[in-house]
Amino acid sequence: MAILKPLLYILVYPGLIFLLVYSTFCEWFDRKLYARMQNRIGPLHTGRSGILQPVADIIKLFAKEDIVPEKADKHMFSALPVFSLAIVCTAALYLPVWHYSEAPSFNSFSGDLIVLFYLLSLPTLIFFLAGWHSTNFFSAIGGVRVLTMFFGYEIPMLLALLSPAVLADSWRILEIARFYQNRPLLMLVNIIGFFIAVIALQAKLERVPFDIPHAETEIVGGQFTEYSGKKLAFFRLLGDIEMVVGAGLIAAVFMGGFPGGLLPGLAWFILKTLFIIFLLTAMRAALSRIRIDQMINFSWRWLAPLAVLQLFIVIIIKGMEL
Amino acid sequence: MEFKVALGPQHPALHEPISLRMTLEGEIIRDADLKLGYNHRGIEKLAESRTFIQNLYLTERICGICSFSHQTCYTQGVEKLMELVPARRGLYIRTLICELERVHSHLLWLGVAGQEAGFESFFMYTWRDREVVMDILDWITGNRVHYSMNTFGGVRRDIDELQKKKILDTLGLLKTRTEYYLNIGASEPTFANRLAGVGKLSKEKAIALCAVGPTLRASGVPMDVRKDDPYAVYDEIPFEVATADSCDVLGRAVVRVKELLESYKIIEFLLKNLPEGPFKVKAPRKVKENEVYSRYEAPRGENVHYIKSNGSDKPERLKVRAPTLANYAATIAMLKNGFIADIPLIFAAIDPCICCAERLVQLDNPRSGESKVLSFSQLRAMANDRYKKINFKKKDSAWPF
Amino acid sequence: MSIKPGIFLPELLRHLFKKPVTVKYPFEKDPVPKDFRGNVVFDPPKCIGCMICVNDCPAEAIDIIRVSETEKKFKMILHNDRCIHCAQCVDSCPTKTYHMDGEFETAVLNRHQLKIEYK
Numbered sequence A: 001m002a003i004l005k006p007l008l009y010i011l012v013y014p015g016l017i018f019l020l021v022y023s024t025f026c027e028w029f030d031r032k033l034y035a036r037m038q039n040r041i042g043p044l045h046t047g048r049s050g051i052l053q054p055v056a057d058i059i060k061l062f063a064k065e066d067i068v069p070e071k072a073d074k075h076m077f078s079a080l081p082v083f084s085l086a087i088v089c090t091a092a093l094y095l096p097v098w099h100y101s102e103a104p105s106f107n108s109f110s111g112d113l114i115v116l117f118y119l120l121s122l123p124t125l126i127f128f129l130a131g132w133h134s135t136n137f138f139s140a141i142g143g144v145r146v147l148t149m150f151f152g153y154e155i156p157m158l159l160a161l162l163s164p165a166v167l168a169d170s171w172r173i174l175e176i177a178r179f180y181q182n183r184p185l186l187m188l189v190n191i192i193g194f195f196i197a198v199i200a201l202q203a204k205l206e207r208v209p210f211d212i213p214h215a216e217t218e219i220v221g222g223q224f225t226e227y228s229g230k231k232l233a234f235f236r237l238l239g240d241i242e243m244v245v246g247a248g249l250i251a252a253v254f255m256g257g258f259p260g261g262l263l264p265g266l267a268w269f270i271l272k273t274l275f276i277i278f279l280l281t282a283m284r285a286a287l288s289r290i291r292i293d294q295m296i297n298f299s300w301r302w303l304a305p306l307a308v309l310q311l312f313i314v315i316i317i318k319g320m321e322l
Numbered sequence B: 001m002e003f004k005v006a007l008g009p010q011h012p013a014l015h016e017p018i019s020l021r022m023t024l025e026g027e028i029i030r031d032a033d034l035k036l037g038y039n040h041r042g043i044e045k046l047a048e049s050r051t052f053i054q055n056l057y058l059t060e061r062i063c064g065i066c067s068f069s070h071q072t073c074y075t076q077g078v079e080k081l082m083e084l085v086p087a088r089r090g091l092y093i094r095t096l097i098c099e100l101e102r103v104h105s106h107l108l109w110l111g112v113a114g115q116e117a118g119f120e121s122f123f124m125y126t127w128r129d130r131e132v133v134m135d136i137l138d139w140i141t142g143n144r145v146h147y148s149m150n151t152f153g154g155v156r157r158d159i160d161e162l163q164k165k166k167i168l169d170t171l172g173l174l175k176t177r178t179e180y181y182l183n184i185g186a187s188e189p190t191f192a193n194r195l196a197g198v199g200k201l202s203k204e205k206a207i208a209l210c211a212v213g214p215t216l217r218a219s220g221v222p223m224d225v226r227k228d229d230p231y232a233v234y235d236e237i238p239f240e241v242a243t244a245d246s247c248d249v250l251g252r253a254v255v256r257v258k259e260l261l262e263s264y265k266i267i268e269f270l271l272k273n274l275p276e277g278p279f280k281v282k283a284p285r286k287v288k289e290n291e292v293y294s295r296y297e298a299p300r301g302e303n304v305h306y307i308k309s310n311g312s313d314k315p316e317r318l319k320v321r322a323p324t325l326a327n328y329a330a331t332i333a334m335l336k337n338g339f340i341a342d343i344p345l346i347f348a349a350i351d352p353c354i355c356c357a358e359r360l361v362q363l364d365n366p367r368s369g370e371s372k373v374l375s376f377s378q379l380r381a382m383a384n385d386r387y388k389k390i391n392f393k394k395k396d397s398a399w400p401f
Numbered sequence C: 001m002s003i004k005p006g007i008f009l010p011e012l013l014r015h016l017f018k019k020p021v022t023v024k025y026p027f028e029k030d031p032v033p034k035d036f037r038g039n040v041v042f043d044p045p046k047c048i049g050c051m052i053c054v055n056d057c058p059a060e061a062i063d064i065i066r067v068s069e070t071e072k073k074f075k076m077i078l079h080n081d082r083c084i085h086c087a088q089c090v091d092s093c094p095t096k097t098y099h100m101d102g103e104f105e106t107a108v109l110n111r112h113q114l115k116i117e118y119k
């Protein structure tokens, strides 16, 4: 029994199987919403209203020819997609969705916020390596842009995530979530941080307006230019799962987590992540891609100072409470 | 560190094959060059072996977007050669379709600008509203892309009262939508900041490099064939030439939107003043020996056809200068010292129609890089040689070989 | 003009509750316009064999062949794979032998299937 629960946790819920199913659903939700905002239909034919389209896309990619460029570093080139997928799946385990024990365990301990945050940063590094090891001009430019952008959004995002943690006086996501569940009004204090985190998440996911590293009309597929077949499918899946995990992280830290045990917790998780994905989609639809220098400018001129301001607000409020 | 890269001939930003050779320093372009000739179709040569009537449909197929521009340019040239005065009602209808085509082309461009800048919603909405114009064109000419409306001496189909009313009704919708897009494009910072200050082309340089169309007008030069050398019935129509002084991609967008608004006024004027009478007159089949230079303001700029006749029913020479070709020199100047991220925007801002502009193909030896010049007789001998060697299959032998 | 981030958003959100404009093409078809140039249809008895259409067709898609030595009877072979649907033949024919139908889904896998003979 002692081994069964962690195993279930890792493989079924909220581990691998749930993640795969839910992330493809989220992609469908994102695409459908995006299409409807643009007065289009969106995915339609595979499954009911096209709900299986992301799955079909991935199966199709798996069936396609898998090409490794001659000059590329073969081992790195093939290993990177798998690694990155493994990393984000691991990151998902730290979301406080279902806790079978209150005591600190392998998936919930003091400081797991930082662990989760850095697990989410690793794919960015892998994107850079993927671009660099493809030995393609467009990939290299894409890889460099990935890193440049990383320096822009990472610090504001960390600062933004820091403020709710400071207010809750804990580094454990579960405890932060509990804190805000008990005092829902305090969530409003972090509203600036919430929006900064959503914007930074959009940048992390490399979606419009921050799809600079793989801006199709400029540098073809960016870091993914040389990837095809299975490997590209892994990267696509990675994007979907990263979106779910990122949305879950923001929901857990800023929106009071997912209370109520197994089933209510699941309902809260779906509700809250879908809300954040809705925000991400609306941002994607309403804005245009910006240039890399504009992005860096924006994050250091607006995001970072605002995140610091948020931190100050939190510290002052904390001082008043004490 | 400087390195050389080639964008294209296959690249997502380019809808047709062309190669941009660039010398980059990080994300900045230090030097640029263009390589053409990937889509040479031999249209001019083909035109020499067709009758004037057959060439109507050949010239129409030079371009897909400005099909009517090329056809009208050719038709007007041949009408001058024939010394034929077209029917007045026919001319009005012809001008009407010119303007409708300009509307659909400019709306298309707005969408393309959105797409190149990564503003997909803008692209979707402009193209949705472009369907309104496409439907009008479809409805009055029968088809969406190749209208085939021109014939020597007028047009081939008339417009009835119902069609007239319908076009006038939809103009209001188009006008509000266009104004809305102007507002969006200029107010959305992520989009406007991508366009403003990008691809600078000063007035002097624009003139020196012989830019045409909106590219030239956005540099503050009010040059428009419709005003300077009026054809069809443009001398009777009151309209303004749209210009902008910002000399950048944003200026080119603004010029196009202003032209859209002017076009709606022109269409309204044409429909309200449509004269009665026949819409075409009979044209001769043979053309006297002569030559003509026909100018036309296509949505992309000045379009030129040179036609030479020799007394038979076929032209001796047809030379087409599409507006895109005239803008290439300016494009290279605009690309220099820009960002990689701006390449698609700068290039799209001239509204390139690449295969319309291909009149020549130069074959280099890809390994040694050397190029050869062949005289016409050598080329002919080479072609004859080639064709002797080919074994045609019986089944396909009827045509095209 | 002033700078307003997200100015497009109201329009986008409004359309969430509107019907998409996309036409589900192969399942729903828009009607073709009245002057639509579809396939060429030939009416053999009307033809007088003047060959104007053969000379005017830009794609050389028409063959007119005399079927009997004594009578003025002609058959037409239409190479629909070459036809560019310009309707010049409809305009050129002095006896109005041709008209265009509204058919537009004519794709086949083999171009030779597109040859049509009108007797």
Ligand code: SF4
Binding pocket: C040, C056, C057, C058, C059, C060, C061, C062, C082, C083, C084, C085, C086, C087, C088, C089, C090
């Ligand atoms: S429609 Fe045009 S191409 Fe087709 S047969 Fe008639 S004249 Fe020839």
Ligand code: SF4
Binding pocket: C046, C047, C048, C049, C050, C051, C052, C053, C054, C064, C092, C093, C094, C095, C096, C097, C098
């Ligand atoms: S133009 Fe008309 S009458 Fe003359 S050959 Fe053709 S079909 Fe027959």
